[in-house]
Amino acid sequence: MISIAIADDHKMFAKGIESLLEEEEDFVIKGLFPNGLELIEFLEDNLVDVVLTDMNMPKMDGTGVIEAVKKMGKDNKVIVLSMYDDKELYEKCIKLGADAYVLKGSDPDELIYTIREVHEGNYIQGFEKLMFQQDDGKYPDHFKERFKLSRRELEILRLIKDGKLNKEIAEILCLSQHTVESHRKKIHQKLGVSSAVELVKKAIEMNL
CATH class of the missing domain: 3.40.50.2300 (Response regulator)
Known part of the structure; x- marks a missing residue:
């Protein structure tokens, strides 16, 4: 708690x-x-x-x-x-x-x-610092990418990086598998990736 x-x-x-x-x-x-x-x-x-x-x-x-x-x-x-x-x-x-x-x-x-x-x-x-809209190149890309995601999406991305399947993620977060799949699609879109391997690589780059 x-x-x-x-x-x-x-x-x-x-x-x-x-x-x-x-x-x-x-x-x-x-x-x-x-x-x-x-x-x-x-x-x-x-x-x-x-x-x-x-x-x-x-x-x-x-x-x-x-x-x-x-x-x-x-x-x-x-x-x-x-x-x-x-x-x-x-x-x-x-x-x-x-x-x-x-x-x-x-x-x-x-x-x-x-x-x-x-x-x-x-x-x-x-x-x-991103809230101050200072896009002057001083902030690493993973800050900006992390900022795009909601709290729930970050939780799911972290679990994906840990090797959890959609069904396991649904059980851990008390969600339906359909909801997890929907979040996962949004994460792919926001981060511009097309595969699970790329997604895990992004999660590691974002220090999750």
């Missing part, structure tokens, strides 16, 4: 995120907090795997949360949930120790995927 605490002064948004994440069997929400200070006070006596924090909050903002959490030395992961598509703010958060930066307008699957990847230590730092 991945335990999560959410700090956001917009109660409706926070409740929406809570409802979204509670649909995932491996997520458990430990608390919602209207500001960073109350979150930090909670963390002093409670263990949480991942912290989701807004940037603009009363009493203690998102940057303050990042600094305070990292000073605790408890290995809590911090994901910033921000409405600001701002490269400088992103870089500031990462420099302070944030583990990921997700825009509030992102697809819900991207947040779910990011939480799991950050918790497991598989998240590629710098992946978020």
